[in-house]
C-alpha cells in the first residue's frame with residue numbers, strides 16, 4: 047500500500063500518455079483501401095506526460111478547455127481505456143458516472159441498474175434489495191422500464207449517479223455527471239457527495255463549472271491540450287485557471303481560433319522523443335524503482351501499433367521461417383515439402399514429440415540407446431545396474447556378439463507408396479537395419495524423393511530379380527498372391543504401380559517377383 051505521512055495514496059498517475067491515431071482518408075475510398083493505405087495517418091497525443099497523486103478523502107477537480115483530455119484521463123482512471131505509456135496505480139474500487147458513457151442504451155433503466163451492480167461486484171440479492179432505493183433516488187419512477195437510449199442526458203446522469211452512490215465505491219469519478227441534472231437533483235447529489243467526502247472517499251470531479259470545482263475540491267488539476275498546466279491546492283490553481291478563462295473569453299472569435307490552432311499544433315508535434323527527453327529530465331527526482339519504471343515506459347513507448355499490411359508481412363515471414371526450419375530439421379527437401387505442403391506440416395507440426403527411433407526402441411525393435419557420452423560415467427554405470435536382469439543379460443550378449451560388418455551401401459530414392467516395410471522387403475533387409483543405416487535421418491515420415499541408404503549387394507540382387515506375369519484367379523486376394531510369391535502386399539503394389547490393385551478382377555494380369 048502506498049502511503050505518505052500516514053495518508054494513503056488512492057490514485058497515483060505517473061508519466062501517463064494517451065496516443066490516438068488520427069486517420070484522415072479521402073471520402074469515397076473503399077474500406078479495404080482505407081485499412082491498407084490510410085492516407086495521412088497521424089499520432090494524436092490526448093494526454094502528454096500527466097502525473098499526480100491523490101490521497102484518501104481528497105477531492106480533485108479536473109478542469110480545462112474542451113478537448114484538453116479530461117474525459118480521456120477519467121476513462122483511464124476508471125479502467126475503461128489503458129494509457130499508452132506510464133502507469134496509474136489505484137488503491138480501491140472505482141466507479142465512474144459520466145454523462146456520455148457507462149450506460150447501455152439498449153437496456154432499460156432497471157436492467158442497467160442490474161448490469162452496473164453486477165459489474166461492480168454486487169450480488170443479485172444485494173442489487174434487488176437496493177433496487178427500490180436506487181429507483182427512488184434517481185426520481186425516474188415510471189421511466190425506469192424504458193430503454194436508456196430514450197432518456198435525456200439529465201435522466202442518464204440521474205440514473206448513473208443513483209447507481210454509483212448505492213455501490214458505495216472507494217473512488218468516484220464524476221465526469222460532468224452532475225451538471226446535467228436539474229437543480230433539485232444537483233442539490234441532492236451534492237449533499238450525498240459531501241457525505242461521501244466526510245466518510246473519506248476519494249472523488250475526481252471533471253467539470254467546466256468553476257464554482258462547483260471551488261465548493262467541492264481540495265486540489266485542482268488543470269489540463270491544457272493534453273498536458274498538466276497546473277496541479278495543486280484549489281486556492282493556488284483555480285485563480286490562475288479563472289484568469290486564463292477570463293483572458294480567453296476576452297479574445298474575439300478569430301483570436302480564439304488562432305490560439306486553439308497554435309496549441310493544437312504543439313499537441314500534434316509532441317512525440318515519443320519529446321516524452322523521452324521529459325523522462326530523462328525527471329530521472330534525478332526518482333528513486334531506483336522509479337528510474338526502472340521510467341526505462342519500462344520509454345521501451346513501451348517505442349512499440350508502435352503495426353498496421354494491417356505490416357501484420358500480414360510479419361505473418362508471412364514468420365510462416366516462411368517456420369517452414370524453412372522444419373525443412374531443415376526434417377531432412378526433407380524444399381521441393382518435396384512444396385509438393386505436399388499439407389502432409390508436410392501435418393507430419394511435422396502435429397507429430398508426437400517422440401521420434402521414430404525412440405518409438406522403435408520402446409517397442410523393442412531396436413536395442414536400448416547406449417548411455418550418452420556426456421553423462422558422468424558413474425551415473426551411466428548406475429543406470430545400467432538398475433536395469434532388469436534380463437535386459438542386462440541381453441545387452442551382455444549383444445556386447446559379446448562380434449561387430450556386425452557394415453554392408454556396402456547405395457542410395458535409394460523414395461517412390462510414391464513406399465513404406466519402410468516395403469523397402470526392407472525389397473532390399474532383403476529389415477526395418478531395423480534401414481533405421482540403423484540411416485540413423486541421421488528421421489524415417490518416421492517418408493517423403494517422395496527422399497534419399498536413403500540401402501545395402502548395395504541386396505540392391506543389386508533386387509535389380510536382378512526377375513519378374514513374371516501372373517493372371518489373377520477368381521477368389522485371389524492381394525494377401526494370398528503375396529503369400530504365394532513370398533512377397534508382401536506393399537511390394538505387389540509397388541511392382542504394379544500403373545494398376546489399381548484395390549479391386550482385383552479375374553484374368554487381370556499383374557507382375558509378381560520370381561521366375
Ligand SMILES: Nc1ncnc2c1ncn2[C@@H]1O[C@H](COP(=O)(O)OP(=O)(O)OP(=O)(O)O)[C@@H](O)[C@H]1O
Nearest residue numbers: 066067090092110111112113114115116117118119
Ligand atoms: N478515440 C479517440 N480517437 C481519436 N481522438 C480522440 C479519441 N478520444 C478522444 N480524442 C481526442 O482527444 C482529445 C481529448 O478528448 P477528451 O474528451 O478527453 O477532452 P475533454 O477535455 O474531456 O473535452 P470536453 O471538455 O469537451 O469534454 C480531443 O481532442 C479528442 O478529439
